[in-house]
Amino acid sequence: MRVPTKWLREYVDISISAPELARRLTMAGTEVDAIITTGRDWEKISVGQVVDVSPHPNADRLRLTTVDVGGEQMTVVCGAPNVATGQKVAFARVGAELIDGHTGRPAILKAAKIRGVESAGMVCSEKELGLSDYHEGILVLPDDAPAGMPLSQYMGDTILDLDITPNRPDCLSVLGIAREVAALTGGTVREPPVDYKETGRPIKERAKVEIADRDLCSRYCAALIEGVQIGPSPPWMQERLLAAGVRPISNVVDITNYVMLEVGQPLHAFDFSLISDHKIIVRRARPGEVLVTLDGTERPLNNDTLVIADTKEAVAVAGLMGGAASEVTDSTTTILLESANFNPTSIRRASTALKLRTDASARFEKGLSPELAMVGVRRAVRLMLELAGGRAAEGIIDVYPGKQRQTRITVTQDRLRRVLGLQLPSSQVRQRLMSLGFGCRWVPPDRYVVRVPYWRTDVRIPDDVAEELARIIGYDELPTTALSGGIPPAQPQPSRELREKAKDILASAGMQEVITYTLTNLESLAKALPPEELNKRPPLRVANPMSQQQEYLRTTLRSSLLETLASNLRHRQGRIALFEGARVYLPRPEDLPEEVESLAGVVTGDQPDRWGQPKGEPVDLYDAKAYLDFLFDHLGLTATYHDSEDFALVPGRTAEVRLDGQSVGLVGQVHPGVAAAFDIEQDVYLFEVNLEALVPHVGRPRVHQPLSRFPTVEEDIAIIVDEGVTAAEVQAIIESFPLVQRAVLFDIYRGSPVPAGKKSLAYSIAYQSPKHTLSDTEVNRERRRILERLKGQIGAVLRS
């Protein structure tokens, strides 16, 4: 909402600077987005008069326009369709700063030859002057604008650009802002006059209004003015409308817009002669009913939409836009003026259904007071008589099915204290509320009865009154205390805690955390998931996606991780290790999806050398496993790895990760075909951990193992086994012996003299007894037994 301060001063005195006014409004809830000083940038722009318009010799659409700028005549090339001799215009000389009509950015006007004709300046549009976005034609100034006067002197102003919150439709008006200003500065509001002389025949004898659907229209006021003369509105009104960002059209239309901006009540003027039987019927649209609105659009109406109709057909969409057929034109002489109140929900639905938002609908949908309708219509009739001539019919038709009593709220002193943390003296409570137009009566011993002014439809409960007091006093004036009271019992969330811990562990292991978008597309998911998985559990789709790239909720972290990796590989060499700890969304019938905390990582590239440079040795599966080993060790867990398969991973290089026999994740090499689908040409290793599955295993404290007082005996053995035997099997056999304190694999060897198809595994074994120092005999006996069992179970032979 743009509020020109020149206009604002008509209703309230302002004795403080614009920045200070903006600060006080902002603090009290009416945020001032910007203070716009029109005219400040209008150096070298003056009022000019068009004295001649002639064709351009080389272009059909352009014209040579001669402008008199206070005695000096300049000829410029002008492409505006509406330029005409005699007009007063805003004329910019070369060197003026204007908003470029195409880019919207400020630019300095340069001298130019347009199609071979020198142009010495420019006749400006509203957009070029920064007044509005209108660029379809030039700005035509009122006739009495003095040619030669600097434009800033003629129409400069300080405009407050306000961000009005949806609860305050009353502030979508200059008068509403004046009320705020008065309360915040100790001023008094001057209400605009609404009285006028009724000299015509009674309206009741000439027009009828019927509200058929009373649930959607709580009040309909209609006034009749006959003998009006359509013409331009006076300069002061045009200037105010322009400053507020509304384009002047004609006196009658301008008055309806002006009153809407002034008091907040949307109005509509019908050409009375075009209303069949002179009867207005407020009703729901009929099935299949269509209306061509003022903007020339044919609009099919659904039967939830409220229309204003005559006895034949709809003549306006209630609260949104009038119909073209009953529009006020130059030949209109009698006007039926509508000032009504419509159901906010109905207006909003109609606005959504018709994809049409207007200044009127923006006000109605927020809930205007029906009391305002009478103020609006009376104000508009007064202005019509003043500016368009004619006679007002006696009386105003006022159908008011939704009349309500004034809102009264009982507010206890205790409630105010409990909400605000402050005991306010009753004199202050009364004075502050009255400054906002509220009535306030102190009812001993402990409460107030507050009467809410009609325009404040947002104030309904005691806490609303508390806010009124707080915002006028200033939030900064309220006390500041620390929370006292009890601390609630703990609400543990183990999977969240585990996710955060795992993130710390992987980052400390040298991986980089990424956070990727949770919305993706089917193609991306299909690259990394088997088709049956997508069919079995189709991901949730967004009904109104912003793009096809972000249409589905991911069921895996794989795709986005690989995409992130690919985009980083474009500018990076060496080892990259990324992880993400986030949710995947698994659909459930008729319910919210299951949001599973997941963890996944990818690693690729070359090992770094002493200087951190790629060493020429690519990472492999065991680098990926290293991160998992590190993770599980820090979580106090021991995982086992088992041959497995996965759609996206290379067979034979894929392991399922298990804890106590239960699957908790996966690690393996990304299949080169899958990697290529993500535009990755090098080997990538991936792991995934289902954190929810991990939860039951973590948090058990490790049990302390007493240190043996007796020495360990260490010795190395190497055995030869078939290729197919896993290290884990050998390890398990060796460690099953009671005297083996630990066994560490330290070498794998293939090649002569080890026979083909076999490999040699070398272990360093530490023997120890908790009870005594081991003798050589005992160690020898244990070793012999180990070798026997290795031979018996996996056919291992000692490598000599």
Next chain:
Amino acid sequence: MTLPQLQELKEIEDKARRDLAAAPNEPAFESWRITYLGRRSRLNAILRGLASLPLEERRQVGAAANRLKSELEELLSQRQVQLHEAAVTAVVEKGRLDVTLPGRPLAIGRLHPVTQVLRDILAAFVSMGFQVFEGPEVEWDYYNFEAVRIPKDHPARDMWDTLWIDYERNGEYPMLLRTHTSPMQIRVMEQMQPPVRIVSPGKCYRHEATDPTHEWMHTQVEGLAVDEDISMADLKGTLYEFARRLFGRERRVRFRCDYFPFVEPGADMSIDCPMCKGEGCRSCGDSGWIEILGAGMVHPEVLANVGYDAERYTGFAFGLGVERVAMLRHGIEDIRLFYANDLRFLQQF
């Protein structure tokens, strides 16, 4: 006439001094010590022979022998120290390192800047007795809107452009990607009785085009405290303390009236712009203030929606955008950098 023993002592001394000067290392010192100070040394023989000497001679020879013994011991230890120092000097000279060479590279992993800032935000509240409690990102319309006083067709819905899940029930979409963390107010209060003191972080979604200050996926932290006697003063005190912990003790904080349907009175909190220190600059739109969170007293109807006694209990709630805080803290001017995940960006934090 000089006693022969004194003559011998003189000889021993001369020889011992020469030998010690020539001894190059610790083993040589040891054999020197055995030769001149050992049990079988000539000096020891003289000392042992003292008893058989006449009193006057014994006194002269004994004094000289004992003096020589301690002299030799002293010489040895001096020489040992000397040699040790020489060895150290040699090592130092030979072993000079360029201490400015880089250390062997350890892989350095980092948490995402949003995670880092989120952790700091949560830590500030946790230290004030708040607990962290997360909830679902895919929500029912009821929790996201209805229960927090944003019914269907309410103009306040314009404040949250919504991504709806393609799941229809009775001709409507009841499921959505939550547009804010405020549904957690309802979920938390449904699950616990006062006193409540939680912070709830998580991803939120808006149907909006991205630009340097808008991102369709973003992270919020919701806060909620409900008890028998919580007022605006507690809201101010808690958030004031939070702002100063996160942005520094010297920060100034401002509360102004604002509107959110689920709070009354409603507020937002700004800090003085860290870039211009409140003077007004591009970052703060010349106002000198940067809004960092919305807040207010929980609306009595919201309390009633979860079955709390709104007469007995009051509370405050707040919501803040984590990316915005991260941008302020690190001087980041484009929010889209966070989820582009370019390592050149991420590894700066």
